[in-house]
Amino acid sequence: MTDSEEWFDVVDAEDRPIGRALREEVHRRGLRHRAAHILLFDRQGRVFLQKRSRTKDMHPGVWDSSAAGHLDAGESYEAAAARELAEELGADPPPPLRPLFKLDARPETGWEFVWVYQGEAEGPFRLHPEEIEEGRWFAPEEVDRWIADAPEDFAPSFLTIWRRFREGSAVS
Numbered sequence: 001m002t003d004s005e006e007w008f009d010v011v012d013a014e015d016r017p018i019g020r021a022l023r024e025e026v027h028r029r030g031l032r033h034r035a036a037h038i039l040l041f042d043r044q045g046r047v048f049l050q051k052r053s054r055t056k057d058m059h060p061g062v063w064d065s066s067a068a069g070h071l072d073a074g075e076s077y078e079a080a081a082a083r084e085l086a087e088e089l090g091a092d093p094p095p096p097l098r099p100l101f102k103l104d105a106r107p108e109t110g111w112e113f114v115w116v117y118q119g120e121a122e123g124p125f126r127l128h129p130e131e132i133e134e135g136r137w138f139a140p141e142e143v144d145r146w147i148a149d150a151p152e153d154f155a156p157s158f159l160t161i162w163r164r165f166r167e168g169s170a171v172s
Helices: 022-030 077-089 140-149 156-167
Strands: 008-011 017-022 033-041 047-052 067-070 097-103 112-120 132-138
Touching: 008 022, 017 022, 022 067, 022 132, 033 077, 033 097, 047 140, 067 077, 077 097, 077 112, 097 156, 112 156, 132 140, 140 156
Parallel strands: 033 112
Antiparallel strands: 008 017, 033 047, 033 067, 047 132, 097 112
């Protein structure tokens, strides 16, 4: 299945499914839909970030969460998080994940409702070459400085996620 053949649940302002549409239509029309993002930390407290492939249709070549992806139609946030860890990082079985917070759909998230999860892993990972150009571990303070100096190096949704994570905010 190609990206353009992916079916997503279209949701209302309360994150309730109201229909289904193809990925391309969802993005073109700015329809609300769902995604899961995962922040993986190692025993040293470093976060693993991925640099998105330059062939991605949205935000190519910028840094993003450890793993992330849309929910397929009918899929739960938890199942999508586990699937994305397996697909993007080769983490199969995925490490246990803890839900951190949920972001409401808004322009910064590409009109995605986003559940953010945290897990612990040490790697090494098998990065999916069509999804990820590279991945590295970073100290959280290093990410903070990098964002302050060059926010354009990051996916817009990651900037929102990282800010909320660092603030320790609860569900939106």
